[in-house]
Amino acid sequence: MGAIKKFMYINRTAPYGSIYSLEGLEVALIGAAFDQDVSMAFVDDGVFQLKKGQDTSKSGMKNFSLAYSALGDYDITKLYVEKESLQARGLTVEDLMPLTYEDQDDDYQEKPSIRVVDSEQLADIIAEQDVLLNY
Amino acid sequence: MGAIKKFMYINRTAPYGSIYSLEGLEVALIGAAFDQDVSMAFVDDGVFQLKKGQDTSKSGMKNFSLAYSALGDYDITKLYVEKESLQARGLTVEDLMPLTYEDQDDDYQEKPSIRVVDSEQLADIIAEQDVLLNY
Amino acid sequence: MLHTVNKSPFQKNSFDTSLRLSRKGSDILLIEDAVYAALKDSAIAKTVKQAVTTHSIYVLEPDLMARGLQPARLIKGIQIVGYEGFVELAVKNDKVQSWL
Amino acid sequence: MLHTVNKSPFQKNSFDTSLRLSRKGSDILLIEDAVYAALKDSAIAKTVKQAVTTHSIYVLEPDLMARGLQPARLIKGIQIVGYEGFVELAVKNDKVQSWL
Amino acid sequence: MKFGIVINEGPYQHQSSDTAYHFTKAALAAGHTIVRVFYYHDGVNNGNNLATPPQDDRDIVKRWSALSKEHNLDLVVCVAAAQRRGIVDADQAKRSGKHAENLADGFRISGLGQLIETGIEADRLMVFGD
């Protein structure tokens, strides 16, 4: 199939209000098997997908938030969170799930997957991608 | 069935981008047979539903804008358009289709159905309704 | 009169419109993604704090919980209700408008 | 890079985000309800006029026509394309991002 | 008190059908009556009995059917909206020359007049959508 492509999943929707985030996560997990260069961006209400402490017991929906913890095991280790989106929502990175991965190139040390970037940095990262999918 | 109720259809979506406005108009036309006190409000992007000169020939969708002209014949004669929504979109009432009805209580004179009201007036009108449907 | 809102105020204009087109003294219930409007320290918190002084604002607990929002994070004066409370608000008010 | 936007800027934040997260010099194509962003004299016209100086902004003619928007009503500098032009923009740019 | 329920979005894609379901259950538990649940726009997809959601998730279509059975609820799918989107009962399938029907138990197909009637009969009309 030729060269490795840069895939980015851009998440802009909150969880539960619509299914995009859940079905978007399913794409990311399946896509991990294809050995491409994968990253995810969390922008606008997408930052709420990573909020700690989700509990769907009273609303009867499927709580899929724990699946984000699996991303590291699937070698999806670049989770870009836009600083401006966090700030507008009164959140800090401490409000987010502490997602990590084991760095194979650094003696399997556990490192944070979440990288807070500002709009300008994220615009540059988006401009470097080959394939962009939106949830 | 008892007393006549005040039904209001509140239209907040633009035409064509989604089907709400078309299917909402179908409700209004069917509902006219039930002899209730019916009015419609056009708010936010809903004001675009009444824009003159819609032409779907190149986009292949169904042009349903002419059906608004039929509202008068169905005794739906109170079309409230929010002034603030028009202004925010750079529109004036001259941009809208000239919808009219024949006033049975005034020698069948042709009168305009569109009534531009400000937010505060519309809030009062909404508060007087019994049944509110949203498109 | 009861107004419900179900969209995030950061994403769509439904919450703004509910404030503009509801009379003072009305009840507003935030459900689904609209519960984010209740967050302290957000870019719209000032608007919401002001709204709490003119309207009675409620937020649906099952939707708060699903989204991981603790009561301590909410703007003061916003009241938390469950589905039973949602029904009670609809009974107490003589009409309901949904801002979608 | 081509960015497409399909939501009304009066209703949803997609257009704002497309401006914030696209590099200067990018192409932005307004389709579906996003064509309303091209209107002169609107509450957001100032932002759009500014964007025309930093980005190339296009608008899809079939969607303009469906909504009854005449070319004379558009902000100067916005270019009108058809579905063929949409394809050409996607060919010319090496990647495409859809702001929904 | 008599409630009417309107659902304008399909299952799963948006939360509307979930919220409407929990509201309806809570209203019934509080002793209220449900005049009718009316499905409009993509809401008609709540009545598609060919759905098989994952086993670890709720089954939204079956849940409505079960609630209808338990409380004798009138679940009405709008015929015009259903035709556009491919939700048909045996009668509709025959009329439109389709090879199958896919309307779930407890649902029936009827006209928009039923929506207006719900508004007239109910003390409160609750709209759930996107």
Next chain:
Amino acid sequence: MKFGIVINEGPYQHQSSDTAYHFTKAALAAGHTIVRVFYYHDGVNNGNNLATPPQDDRDIVKRWSALSKEHNLDLVVCVAAAQRRGIVDADQAKRSGKHAENLADGFRISGLGQLIETGIEADRLMVFGD
């Protein structure tokens, strides 16, 4: 040039499927190749062959089937999204114990891997949705 097309919303409710259709036709007319049209989320409802839209409106499902036949397009419906929403072919109907299938001509059901493959194979991936 090779295009991949992704459609995330069902027919009629949103314009996405219309825009994707006109884009696809224009790309084909300009001599480009369509690697695949992939239907995800409510987009799977574009493949429901039980739909009967009004005669004065476009028939979105049939239009995709016809375009597929004319240009030998690969129309793929995501299996997981389709199961949730009740879009099944004969094979899926058998597996999940359903009484009927409702997948339109020219469509096939397959996994999410086909979406990733489309992204890899296509020179440009176009996403249409809400």
